[in-house]
Amino acid sequence: MVDAGPGEDAWNLGLDALLASQALLPRLIINTHTHADHCGSNSYFIRKYRARVACTPLEALRAKQPIVEPMMIFGAVPPENLMTKFFLFEPFEAITLFKLSGTGSKAVYTVEPGGFSEHRFHGIDVQVVSLPGHTPGHIGVGKDGVLFVGDALIPQAALVTNPIPIYWDASTAIKTLVVLKDFVNKRTYETLICAHGGKLVDPLNDLETVLKRVRDVLQTLVERADEGDMTLDSAMEVLARRWRMNLVAPTEYFLVRSAVLSYLAYLTDLKILRMVVNKSRLQWLPSTKRNSFEEIISQEMVAKG
Numbered sequence: 001m002v003d004a005g006p007g008e009d010a011w012n013l014g015l016d017a018l019l020a021s022q023a024l025l026p027r028l029i030i031n032t033h034t035h036a037d038h039c040g041s042n043s044y045f046i047r048k049y050r051a052r053v054a055c056t057p058l059e060a061l062r063a064k065q066p067i068v069e070p071m072m073i074f075g076a077v078p079p080e081n082l083m084t085k086f087f088l089f090e091p092f093e094a095i096t097l098f099k100l101s102g103t104g105s106k107a108v109y110t111v112e113p114g115g116f117s118e119h120r121f122h123g124i125d126v127q128v129v130s131l132p133g134h135t136p137g138h139i140g141v142g143k144d145g146v147l148f149v150g151d152a153l154i155p156q157a158a159l160v161t162n163p164i165p166i167y168w169d170a171s172t173a174i175k176t177l178v179v180l181k182d183f184v185n186k187r188t189y190e191t192l193i194c195a196h197g198g199k200l201v202d203p204l205n206d207l208e209t210v211l212k213r214v215r216d217v218l219q220t221l222v223e224r225a226d227e228g229d230m231t232l233d234s235a236m237e238v239l240a241r242r243w244r245m246n247l248v249a250p251t252e253y254f255l256v257r258s259a260v261l262s263y264l265a266y267l268t269d270l271k272i273l274r275m276v277v278n279k280s281r282l283q284w285l286p287s288t289k290r291n292s293f294e295e296i297i298s299q300e301m302v303a304k305g
């Protein structure tokens with residue numbers, strides 16, 4: 001099973017009945033990532049069927065200690081109204097996929113976007129494909145030309161309600177989207193299945209649309225920075241205005257805020273913006289030795305090699 005679901009009782013019972021109707025036993029759950037809406041149901045299937053769980057080491061950290069998610073997203077121990085099932089789930093142990101790469105303090109258990117490993121689980125051959133960005137250790141699961149992409153790609157229809165694609169790492173998320181485009185173009189995988197939206201009829205169209213949205217978000221931030229005195233709140237305001245986004249719940253606010261920070265971090269690393277603290281205010285300003293946004297972003301959004 002790839003991603004068990006959000007852990008609500010009705011969901012668990014419905015999925016359980018569906019599996020029973022197909023005479024299927026959930027022996028192994030592969031989690032694309034450990035967001036609560038993907039792994040909240042794990043504990044139900046672990047308890048009932050002794051199912052095991054596999055995910056990448058970075059995701060397994062959160063599996064063991066789900067409380068780190070609201071702490072990461074808030075930046076401190078948050079107030080109680082962020083400690084909800086939107087972020088939290090029952091902890092579980094997971095078998096970890098992928099090996100350690102890099103050395104010293106920056107060593108991480110990860111594989112570059114598009115890197116993969118072959119596995120045989122209970123007699124079933126699958127590819128585990130690295131698709132980081134939405135979360136640091138996000139993976140896809142491939143079989144027979146079909147790739148389950150989890151949240152690495154949201155279908156373009158979802159941009160209506162979620163206009164800002166949610167990434168922990170916008171830089172890597174773009175590489176992942178470019179890799180997915182390459183997969184479809186080269187027919188490595190012809191069918192992409194999203195966690196939120198199912199099988200895509202025209203995956204290239206969705207990939208192009210989401211990449212364009214990412215580019216538009218970045219460009220909007222660069223233009224706002226050019227006007228001067230861009231704080232995180234003013235960055236969020238300009239994006240909310242442009243895409244008529246009306247955040248009302250603190251959970252949603254902090255999720256989008258983390259995504260906006262990832263876009264700002266990306267522009268800072270590209271030396272298009274610089275982050276300064278001025279009279280105790282954090283601001284993003286145009287970089288003094290300004291790299292050209294158009295030039296860089298066009299290179300970033302093209303498949304390498």
Ligand SMILES: [Zn+2]
Pocket residue numbers: 033035134151
């Ligand atoms: Zn997610």
